[in-house]
Amino acid sequence: MPALFTPPDHFRELTRAEIFPDPTRPLEIDLGCGDGTFLTGMAAHFPERDFLGVERMLGRVSKTARKIERQQLPNARIMRLESAYTVGWLLPSASVSRLHLLCPDPWPKKGHATRRLVNQNEFLDGLVRILIPGGEFLLKTDDRPYFEDALASFATREHQFKRVDWPDDAFFYPSTDFEQDWLRMGRSIHRARWQLVER
Ligand SMILES: C[S@@+](CC[C@H](N)C(=O)[O-])C[C@H]1O[C@@H](n2cnc3c(N)ncnc32)[C@H](O)[C@@H]1O
Incomplete structure (x- = not known):
């Protein structure tokens, strides 16, 4: 199975088995996975789970694919695509146990805040669609305005998501x-974790 995952059709929902062969295993998504350090760290630590990275920059996709191949991780793959479309329309419904959004682009300019994934209904509705009951969305950001937008968005969706604690020792989670x-630059990281309310 190649490290690079190319959807067989970009215009319909994928099936779980098209991404990894065994659809009974937990599936986790790393959105905007960058060079794949977190993705491969998680895949190495949790061989019983499957990890799909999503990234739009070609150089980072290639680096991630090389890391997966070098470490011989059959449970990690990388797809070159845009995050909102992937979550909104492409990933299979009720298939994802955890979705990680780590240090997303902050879009700091006034007028660009609508580009933040957490402000987009396409993304939030997609999250509801793709998470399994009890599935989780995990966010880390150094950007306070981004974090506040996320808190505000999820506060309007309390019927769909409940915020859960995320203590330091909760689980293995490489930086x-x-x-x-x-x-290193002295900034602090804000983090939050939401669980899809059982339907
Ligand atoms: C600030 S970097 C963080 C990378 C990695 N998650 C980390 O924490 O080291 C944000 C990454 O998200 C990717 N990205 C931003 N917007 C995206 C989008 N709409 N779809 C896919 N990837 C995106 C960027 O190319 C970049 O690699």
């Missing part, structure tokens, strides 16, 4: 490349 850079 990402950007997170390490931001921490």
Whole structure:
């Protein structure tokens, strides 16, 4: 199975088995996975789960694919596509156990806030569609306005998502490349975790 995953059809919902062969295994998505450090770290640590990275920049997709191949991880793949479309329309319904959005582009300019994924109904409705009952959305960002937008968006969807604690020792969760850079620069990281309310 190649590390690079290319959807057989970009205009319909994928089936779970098209992404990884065994549809009974938990599937986790790393949106905007960058160079794939977190993705491959998680895949190596949790061989019983499957991990799909989504990234739109070709150079980062290639780096991630090389990391997957070098580490011989059959449970990790990378797809070159846009995040909102992937979540809104492409990933299979009720298939994802955890979706990670780590250090997303902050879109700091006034007037660009609508580009933040957490402000887009296409993304939020898609999240409801693709998560399994009890599935989770995990967000980390150094950008306070982005974080506040996320809190506000999810506050309007309390019938769909409940916020759950995320203590330091909750589970294995390697830091990402950007997170390490931001921490080195003295910035703080905000994080939150929401669970899809059982339907
Ligand atoms: C700030 S970097 C963070 C990378 C990685 N998650 C980390 O924490 O090290 C954001 C990444 O998301 C990707 N990205 C931004 N918007 C995207 C979109 N709409 N669809 C897919 N990838 C996107 C960028 O190309 C970039 O690699």
